[in-house]
Amino acid sequence: RKEVEQDPGPFNVPEGATVAFNCTYSNSASQSFFWYRQDCRKEPKLLMSVYSSGNEDGRFTAQLNRASQYISLLIRDSKLSDSATYLCVVENYGQNFVFGPGTRLSVLP
Amino acid sequence: DGGITQSPKYLFRKEGQNVTLSCEQNLNHDAMYWYRQDPGQGLRLIYYSQIVNDFQKGDIAEGYSVSREKKESFPLTVTSAQKNPTAFYLCASHEPISGYTFGSGTRLTVV
Numbered sequence: 187r188k189e190v191e192q193d194p195g196p197f198n199v200p201e202g203a204t205v206a207f208n209c210t211y212s213n214s215a216s217q218s219f220f221w222y223r224q225d226c227r228k229e230p231k232l233l234m235s236v237y238s239s240g241n242e243d244g245r246f247t248a249q250l251n252r253a254s255q256y257i258s259l260l261i262r263d264s265k266l267s268d269s270a271t272y273l274c275v276v277e278n279y280g281q282n283f284v285f286g287p288g289t290r291l292s293v294l295p
Numbered sequence: 296d297g298g299i300t301q302s303p304k305y306l307f308r309k310e311g312q313n314v315t316l317s318c319e320q321n322l323n324h325d326a327m328y329w330y331r332q333d334p335g336q337g338l339r340l341i342y343y344s345q346i347v348n349d350f351q352k353g354d355i356a357e358g359y360s361v362s363r364e365k366k367e368s369f370p371l372t373v374t375s376a377q378k379n380p381t382a383f384y385l386c387a388s389h390e391p392i393s394g395y396t397f398g399s400g401t402r403l404t405v406v
Contacts, residue, residue, distance in 0.1 A: 194335070220394060229385055229397035230338070273337065275395075282328070282353070283395065287337035 190286040198292045207289045209274030210256045218277035264293045297322045301398035316371045316401045318386035326389040327369040331382045
């Protein structure tokens, strides 16, 4: 089993839709969690950290479920500019970050 | 503005050649990383350095070498031993509060 797994997609959704991605991780000792966004042929950029209590930033909401070992990203009112690949990143204590393979989102007009 | 600069943006390598990818940061971060990304795949760690004059192998270090003589610089050499070097290479630095900062990447193609 891979350490961090994501559905590769693509998720094709119309503008204005709500879409959610999950990311599962195998190491129960994982400590920190992040969502990164990567546009085509560009570098990844931090979208948001994921806190135990969940966190929201505008149209984006991130949740952590330690019991089931997954994190989620919810995007409300999707915009065309949200089209990108969303990478889940997990940090294990004393080790490096592990990147998921990414979930591709296409928001359609 | 602080950030990471990778050069060149595009690089073409002939079979059997060594090439060096540059990565410079002015963020004063101690930790620096090299990742490789293949089409449709996630990032795989090649090498990392937590401090000057020290570096460690990542998951796919074979055929690559690095140096960390200065805090600001972490060049990656792709040697002729790397049999499939065509990929997108990303350099990153890390700081606990702000997380990862990535350079804009180098696309290496073997011709």
